[in-house]
Amino acid sequence: MDEADGPYKGPAGGWPALASSLKHVKEQGIVGLGSLTMLKANQPDGFDCPGCAWPDANPHSTFEFCENGVKAVAAEATARRVTREFFEAHTVEALGAMDDYALEGQGRLTEPMVYDAPSDRYRPIAWDEAFALIARHLRGLSDPNQAAFYTSGRTSNEAAFLYQLFVREFGTNNLPDCSNMCHEPSGVALTEQIGIGKGTVLLEDFLHADAIFIFGQNPGTNHPRMLGELRAASKRGCRIVSFNPLRERGLERFAHPQSALEMTTGGSTRISSHYYQPRLGGDRAALLGIARCVLEAGDVDAAFIAAHTQGYEAFRAMVLAQTWADIERGSGLARREIEEAAAVYMASGATIFCWGMGITQHKHAVATIQTLIDVLLLKGNIGRPGAGACPVRGHSNVQGDRTMGIYEQPGEAFLARLGKAFDFEPPRAHGHDVVGSIEAMLKGEVKVFVGMGGNFAAATPDRDRTGEALRRCALTVNISTKLNRSHLVHGRASLILPCLGRTEIDVQAGAPQGMTVEDSMSMVHVSTGMNAPAAGSLRSEPAIVAGMAAATLPHSRTRWYWLVEDYRRIRDKIAEVIPGFEDFNQRLAVPGGFYLGNPARERRWENAAGRAVFYAHPLVPPPAAPAAAPLTLMTMRSHDQYNTTIYGLHDRYRGIKGERRVCFISAGDLQTLGLQHGQWVDIVSVWHDGERVAPGFKLVEYDIPAGCIGAYYPETNALVPLDSYADRARTPTSKSIPVRLRPSVRDAA
Ligand SMILES: Nc1nc2c(c(=O)[nH]1)N[C@H]1C(S)=C(S)[C@@H](COP(=O)(O)OP(=O)(O)OC[C@H]3O[C@@H](n4cnc5c(=O)[nH]c(N)nc54)[C@H](O)[C@@H]3O)O[C@H]1N2
Ligand SMILES: Nc1nc2c(c(=O)[nH]1)N[C@H]1C(S)=C(S)[C@@H](COP(=O)(O)OP(=O)(O)OC[C@H]3O[C@@H](n4cnc5c(=O)[nH]c(N)nc54)[C@H](O)[C@@H]3O)O[C@H]1N2
Ligand SMILES: [Mo]
Numbered sequence: 001m002d003e004a005d006g007p008y009k010g011p012a013g014g015w016p017a018l019a020s021s022l023k024h025v026k027e028q029g030i031v032g033l034g035s036l037t038m039l040k041a042n043q044p045d046g047f048d049c050p051g052c053a054w055p056d057a058n059p060h061s062t063f064e065f066c067e068n069g070v071k072a073v074a075a076e077a078t079a080r081r082v083t084r085e086f087f088e089a090h091t092v093e094a095l096g097a098m099d100d101y102a103l104e105g106q107g108r109l110t111e112p113m114v115y116d117a118p119s120d121r122y123r124p125i126a127w128d129e130a131f132a133l134i135a136r137h138l139r140g141l142s143d144p145n146q147a148a149f150y151t152s153g154r155t156s157n158e159a160a161f162l163y164q165l166f167v168r169e170f171g172t173n174n175l176p177d178c179s180n181m182c183h184e185p186s187g188v189a190l191t192e193q194i195g196i197g198k199g200t201v202l203l204e205d206f207l208h209a210d211a212i213f214i215f216g217q218n219p220g221t222n223h224p225r226m227l228g229e230l231r232a233a234s235k236r237g238c239r240i241v242s243f244n245p246l247r248e249r250g251l252e253r254f255a256h257p258q259s260a261l262e263m264t265t266g267g268s269t270r271i272s273s274h275y276y277q278p279r280l281g282g283d284r285a286a287l288l289g290i291a292r293c294v295l296e297a298g299d300v301d302a303a304f305i306a307a308h309t310q311g312y313e314a315f316r317a318m319v320l321a322q323t324w325a326d327i328e329r330g331s332g333l334a335r336r337e338i339e340e341a342a343a344v345y346m347a348s349g350a351t352i353f354c355w356g357m358g359i360t361q362h363k364h365a366v367a368t369i370q371t372l373i374d375v376l377l378l379k380g381n382i383g384r385p386g387a388g389a390c391p392v393r394g395h396s397n398v399q400g401d402r403t404m405g406i407y408e409q410p411g412e413a414f415l416a417r418l419g420k421a422f423d424f425e426p427p428r429a430h431g432h433d434v435v436g437s438i439e440a441m442l443k444g445e446v447k448v449f450v451g452m453g454g455n456f457a458a459a460t461p462d463r464d465r466t467g468e469a470l471r472r473c474a475l476t477v478n479i480s481t482k483l484n485r486s487h488l489v490h491g492r493a494s495l496i497l498p499c500l501g502r503t504e505i506d507v508q509a510g511a512p513q514g515m516t517v518e519d520s521m522s523m524v525h526v527s528t529g530m531n532a533p534a535a536g537s538l539r540s541e542p543a544i545v546a547g548m549a550a551a552t553l554p555h556s557r558t559r560w561y562w563l564v565e566d567y568r569r570i571r572d573k574i575a576e577v578i579p580g581f582e583d584f585n586q587r588l589a590v591p592g593g594f595y596l597g598n599p600a601r602e603r604r605w606e607n608a609a610g611r612a613v614f615y616a617h618p619l620v621p622p623p624a625a626p627a628a629a630p631l632t633l634m635t636m637r638s639h640d641q642y643n644t645t646i647y648g649l650h651d652r653y654r655g656i657k658g659e660r661r662v663c664f665i666s667a668g669d670l671q672t673l674g675l676q677h678g679q680w681v682d683i684v685s686v687w688h689d690g691e692r693v694a695p696g697f698k699l700v701e702y703d704i705p706a707g708c709i710g711a712y713y714p715e716t717n718a719l720v721p722l723d724s725y726a727d728r729a730r731t732p733t734s735k736s737i738p739v740r741l742r743p744s745v746r747d748a749a
Contacts, residue, residue, distance in 0.1 A: 672706075
């Protein structure tokens with residue numbers, strides 16, 4: 001489809017969304033299959049969409065159209081293949097020169113490959129030889145903690161459970177995962193504060209909320225199905241309040257592709273009734289301002305506070321001691337705007353707070369999330385209909401993977417049950433998270449890296465140092481569906497193990513298998529693939545884990561291959577180890593699956609205090625930006641990407657066409673810095689250990705607060721310093737990088 005340059009004026013969704021999804025299906029060479037496959041996404045007898053973790057509306061509903069869900073499915077169902085001939089024709093050096101879009105565009109991986117250094121090429125290898133190679137390396141380590149096992153969030157519960165079992169039987173808790181770069185601060189903050197590290201709302205709460213606040217999240221692109229809930233809420237008069245430095249189209253207006261009226265009349269629904277544009281990292285100051293208004297009005301739920309919380313008085317005193325000058329400077333918002341938002345909050349009988357990466361990828365993320373919960377607690381907005389905390393998760397099973405034990409800091413109760421169920425002594429020492437794994441590789445302390453999905457080389461911070469870290473490894477292994485950067489930035493030995501995707505039929509011992517996932521609202525349900533596998537030689541993730549484990553652990557008492565013959569056997573073990581999964585197999589029979597439950601939703605607080613806790617994190621007004629780094633950079637997603645997977649070069653809702661190396665900047669900053677819209681610049685990040693450069697970005701004048709700029713990830717990951725992360729959660733600060741711009745030598749032509 002054709003878009004004019006300049007800001008996009010239409011609503012999110014609508015015909016352009018349909019047109020764009022059809023274009024992506026066509027580009028992947030999918031004939032006939034595409035529409036059929038899409039009809040089975042998020043259906044009780046179909047598969048869970050490999051896109052985001054937003055829950056399915058209703059297990060009995062007809063298919064829910066989602067443009068970016070179509071792209072995710074089309075990317076997996078593509079007709080293109082990466083064959084041994086392809087690898088024969090390209091050295092790894094040559095592949096390394098391709099951009100991420102071109103790598104993704106090669107299509108599905110088809111057979112196991114091993115790196116051959118003399119020819120700098122990947123060569124085919126038999127599955128058993130690949131497992132033997134992994135076993136040789138792992139068994140050759142002097143300490144199991146010299147290996148790290150990463151997980152991305154598409155991995156099913158069954159595969160994740162088996163994987164962490166393998167890793168712990170091997171003897172380490174080095175289980176970094178994508179969550180470490182994503183919602184880790186939400187988990188840390190919520191666990192301490194309300195006793196569970198997950199959101200407390202269900203989809204039905206969106207039907208009852210009087211107000212929904214959305215902090216630092218862009219649902220129009222990243223969770224398009226959420227717009228359905230927001231649209232319905234808006235239509236019945238619910239207030240929707242957005243806090244986002246950018247005016248995101250999907251937070252403003254939406255035309256539902258399944259609304260005949262909106263589609264035929266060109267109509268659309270307003271999403272946000274209120275829209276505030278704080279400076280990057282300004283949310284905590286804004287929240288304290290809201291808290292101040294609530295406290296001054298005395299509009300608190302005193303009974304709830306008395307019965308269920310602790311720390312209220314200290315919180316109250318801290319908030320009332322903040323000055324409006326500090327709140328305004330800290331948030332970048334005017335007192336009037338904050339008072340207006342507070343008035344909406346006070347007028348609402350039931351409020352939901354949603355948040356995304358705009359909140360978690362900052363140094364003070366944990367404190368910000370705890371302040372967000374503080375504000376909810378003031379009015380008793382946890383544990384009643386239409387109210388609660390809604391961290392909107394990213395990857396479709398990232399929450400489930402954590403539930404299954406993909407965690408570098410496992411609790412004793414979990415380890416004890418795991419050890420009992422499988423008759424071994426799990427390691428107790430905590431392992432490395434993502435940043436810790438990279439640091440350990442750099443020091444030579446981690447020598448083997450295994451990636452269960454994902455794209456570690458591109459998704460992690462500090463691209464050059466991470467690259468160096470991976471290259472220092474003796475072996476890197478990637479279990480993947482598509483070619484990506486992590487296959488090209490590798491250890492001395494390297495394996496690519498191609499696996500089935502979620503949309504594909506997974507047959508074990510002659511019978512098709514279903515696997516399970518947990519969505520952002522703790523609903524667990526079955527997903528069954530329906531497409532023929534992309535290649536006959538692909539194995540499922542559980543089968544690959546079994547292969548690695550059986551080869552590496554000859555004395556294991558676990559019957560790896562037996563478990564994988566029938567995934568119900570794995571689920572029986574999950575039921576034994578993980579609370580909430582009792583009678584797992586039986587309960588899956590219900591269409592739509594089952595709810596894992598959430599004690600905080602019932603106002604049971606399973607934290608140390610036994611109560612919901614007010615945290616009085618005082619405001620630290622931002623220091624004045626140093627002259628060397630006058631700007632703060634956020635790195636975010638375009639409309640045509642899934643994390644490091646680039647589907648296309650447009651960002652329709654932000655009016656960007658055919659270019660990913662763009663940098664959003666305000667008119668004021670352009671003027672102050674003497675730069676022009678359309679000019680090419682290098683982005684230079686300034687840190688205590690020196691400067692990092694990402695060259696060649698085209699400036700785009702945009703409605704964004706002064707001092708703040710934005711650009712896409714992963715092109716900007718070189719700029720994120722490895723040791724710049726959230727306090728206590730160690731999430732890289734991908735939304736607040738101190739930078740300056742310098743004119744680029746890149747020719748604009
Ligand atoms: N199509 C598609 N879907 C996806 C993904 C994808 O890449 N593509 N990724 C998946 C994953 S893993 C995740 S975690 C989610 C990510 O979904 P989001 O959480 O929406 O992630 P981002 O695109 O990084 O955008 C964050 C938003 O926060 C805003 N923001 C940045 N800094 C701040 C701040 O300091 N304060 C406030 N208030 N706002 C801020 C940005 O302007 C942007 O609108 O989506 C998931 N779904
Ligand atoms: N600068 C910056 N960095 C960021 C972020 C940011 O906002 N800014 N966001 C962070 C966030 S929120 C996240 S979650 C991480 C994401 O980090 P990752 O999860 O590591 O990255 P993805 O790009 O989602 O991984 C894509 C690869 O996964 C593989 N894959 C796809 N489907 C499957 C499957 O079913 N099975 C297997 N085994 N492999 C599969 C494909 O080979 C594909 O190339 O990035 C983080 N990095
Ligand atoms: Mo994420």
